[in-house]
Amino acid sequence: NAGVMQNPRHLVRRRGQEARLRCSPMKGHSHVYWYRQLPEEGLKFMVYLQKENIIDESGMPKERFSAEFPKEGPSILRIQQVVRGDSAAYFCASFESYNEQFFGPGTRLTVL
Amino acid sequence: RKEVEQDPGPFNVPEGATVAFNCTYSNSASQSFFWYRQDCRKEPKLLMSVYSSGNEDGRFTAQLNRASQYISLLIRDSKLSDSATYLCVVNMDYGQNFVFGPGTRLSVLP
Numbered sequence: 001n002a003g004v005m006q007n008p009r010h011l012v013r014r015r016g017q018e019a020r021l022r023c024s025p026m027k028g029h030s031h032v033y034w035y036r037q038l039p040e041e042g043l044k045f046m047v048y049l050q051k052e053n054i055i056d057e058s059g060m061p062k063e064r065f066s067a068e069f070p071k072e073g074p075s076i077l078r079i080q081q082v083v084r085g086d087s088a089a090y091f092c093a094s095f096e097s098y099n100e101q102f103f104g105p106g107t108r109l110t111v112l
Numbered sequence: 113r114k115e116v117e118q119d120p121g122p123f124n125v126p127e128g129a130t131v132a133f134n135c136t137y138s139n140s141a142s143q144s145f146f147w148y149r150q151d152c153r154k155e156p157k158l159l160m161s162v163y164s165s166g167n168e169d170g171r172f173t174a175q176l177n178r179a180s181q182y183i184s185l186l187i188r189d190s191k192l193s194d195s196a197t198y199l200c201v202v203n204m205d206y207g208q209n210f211v212f213g214p215g216t217r218l219s220v221l222p
Contacts, residue, residue, distance in 0.1 A: 033210070042214040043156070043199070091155055101201075101210055104154035109174050 002027065004094050004104035005074075012110045013082045021077040032075040033101065034067060037089045047074045049075060056059030082111045115139060116202050116213040122218045129190050133216050135183040135200030145176055147185050148199040150215065156199055159185075190220045 005024040013019050025032050034046040045059040049069035062065065064082075069075040079086055089108050093101040118135045125131050137145075145162035160167065162174040162183055173186040183200055200213035 035212075043212050045210075045212070090152070095210070100144075100158050100161060103157070106155050108153075 004092060004102050006070065006090075006092055006104035006107050009105060010108050010110070012111050012112060015083055016081050019079040019082050019086070019111075020108055021079075021090050021092075021109070022074040023075040023077070023092035023094075023104055025092075026096075026102055029096045029102075031095040032069050033093045033095065034075070034077050035091045037061060037091065037106075039088070043091065046077070057087035079109075082109070084111050087111045114214075115211045116200055118198075118213040119216045121215075122190050122217040122219060124221060125190055126221050127190060127192060129220075130186065130188045130216060131190055132187075133185045133198055133200075133218075135185075135213055137181050137183070137200075137202045137211070139204050140178075140181060140201070142181075142202045144203040145174075145183050146201040146203075147172075147174055147183075148201055148212075149196045150199055153194075155188050159198070187218075190218075192220050192222060194218060195220045 004026055007022050013037045030051050032049050036042045036046055037043050047060045047067045048056040051069055052071050064080045066078045087110050089106045091103050091106045093103045116137050119133055123131055147159040148156040149159045150156040151183050160169050162176045164176055166175040171188045175184045197215040197217045199215045202211050
């Protein structure tokens, strides 16, 4: 049973470009969370999605950031017009009822 | 008051020591509890779930005190490989509301 998959593992973008991060949850899981972790800091919740629905996006910056989890395919976290402050590790985690979250290996975004 | 608080750390202990981490949560309706471990530049991984009756897994013991809204993790006979950040996680309603504590960093020294 494959775990949570994220790609790319490392992403380098120049300021102003777009970053697209992908997350495939564990088989059978329909809930996905995205977290951001700045260097030397804790995990910060960004958004919680179920298939085709955004349930809670209270942790997501109002501008430039968006997330989706389509009926088919992976969840996508999109960051438009990236800035240096967006450099961080982005983790996704999947979950199904009454169980713990399982994390993917993360995408490390570096903005030059 | 933050929803989940942990000992600020860092904890620097010698090999073989016993170390305990504490975690408090604010929502009395919280339903499930976990300890995760995160190594530097890696993803968090589940260490153990925390049950009402307390539970033990080898050198690790987790306890839950619902009345005091308090969770603990005890590590006995620490190993160098135990060096990591330990995250307390509370699930508010068996549903989507997972809240992570800020983590406590442990360094086990030779």
